[in-house]
Amino acid sequence: MRLSCHALWTVCCGLTVCVMSTRSEGTAPDFSAWSEVVSTHIKPGESAGVPLNVVNYTGIAADPNFQATLDLVAKASVGNLTRNETYATFINIYNLFAISMVIHHPCSKSIFGGSCSPIKSIKDIGSLLSPVWKKTAGSVGGKSYSLDDVEDFLRNPAPFKEDPRLHACIVCASISCPDVRTEAFQVDKLDQQMTDQMTKFLSNPKKGMSLNMSTKTVTLSPIFQWFAADFVSAAGSVKNFILPFIADADVASFVRGNDVTLAYFDYDWNLNGAAPCQC
Template sequence: MKNWLIVLCALLGLQSVSANAANAFDHSAWNALLQQNVHLLEGGKASQVDYQAFADNEAALNAYLKALEGVSQSEFDAWPKEDQLAFLINAYNAWTVSFILTKWPDLKSIKDLGSFFSSPWSKEFVPLLGETRSLDNIEHTLIRGSDRYNDPRIHFAVNCASIGCPALANIAFQGDNLDSLLETQTELFLADSSRNRLNGKKLELSSIFKWYREDFEKGWKGYNSLEAFIHNYASAMSLPESVKTDLSNEKVDIKFLSYDWDSEQETIRPIR
């Protein structure tokens, strides 16, 4: 009965994108799926995605994806930017889960869904806002490519289904929780010493900061350098005052860590 309630909730989203009075689109169906199938570890620094449970209840996921597909470009454009960004983040994450399920359980990494000539993120299979898009298009064109958002914290919200990426939150993004949830996800990622840490006097950071460094230097909240962004989250990383001073002066030695594309940790079904 519970599963059918989730399906019904998603189908209702097809009829009205204003089901939730506080938000432009009601993502409660996705929220319910996340709550059931994403298990937080280490206080939220990591998460374990129960893909088998998602597969067992794929009808509910497909109903939510159909609801996303039903939103037109004109409807989307009329929303506040917070609702737009929440919608795009959820779409990316939900379609990534759906993508994994196309070969589940016979894959070790999301990279197995690509080919020698193209990455899985460039495959066009997502019907969204009137076009068939790739995951890259959602992230790099709709989100990063729009001057409307300019929020580097999105890199800790979109989930690429790999060990190296930030944890998938078990709460759906909504317009009214966007800022607080982005902040939480950013702090949790930076607090994870397996991905970001101080090693002696050297700051070792995730390769995310190397690949998308320009996003952290575009002036969000006045931060025009990666060092300034990291300084803002020095407490989350438990950095000493001496390092904070060096960050302020942009005199910190930064090394970028290798990225783990393996999805094995994410796909283990938790014991219940």
């Protein structure tokens, strides 16, 4: 907490006086350049029959705002952030770094160097012994982070409590991931943005949630299976967690049913846009 006169000026005995108070002041980076990137180069489309926001990796790679955001984050001071600053900052960083990994490692080469082709999946960047999630993805305030480092921090953002809506906000560059949002996450809009992300993800019947009335089955993204503990901790069960994000009352009633079985989609790890490989 720091002393601040922010918005607390008053007039007393003919003098302008600063009434001192304490409030939390964060140092969240300004992601307006990143908003320009994603609003310009991410558009609604379809891949493998799945509706999604398609990422134009080639366009992003050539956009000076992309490198400017990487440079901004590398120099940013991210200590003493508020809860919303923490989430907005590191969700943006995760999505920035995932896209950066594809841009900076767009080609798959044979071990003998005889062939080269665009990667099909972000997982092609890594290997069994060195998965992409563990590789250095970028720098935050002079410290190297992998994608796993950023995700692990968001799942345990001490001293704050985890918000499992984050799983609909961070995007691992794949078709079955939630869609990349076409604006940066912002401190003053964070709650609305996170709710919107989860609502839209669950409304996508090809990768978020689909219903089979005859078999009484609700098929969900495997994200709800992989991170079930997060959703159970927050709401008691996966079903309880997703219910507030289902806009259709009839659908919510079906999902709420005691005789409904949960199933999970196969996960499509293919890229959510063409890799910018020039080889």
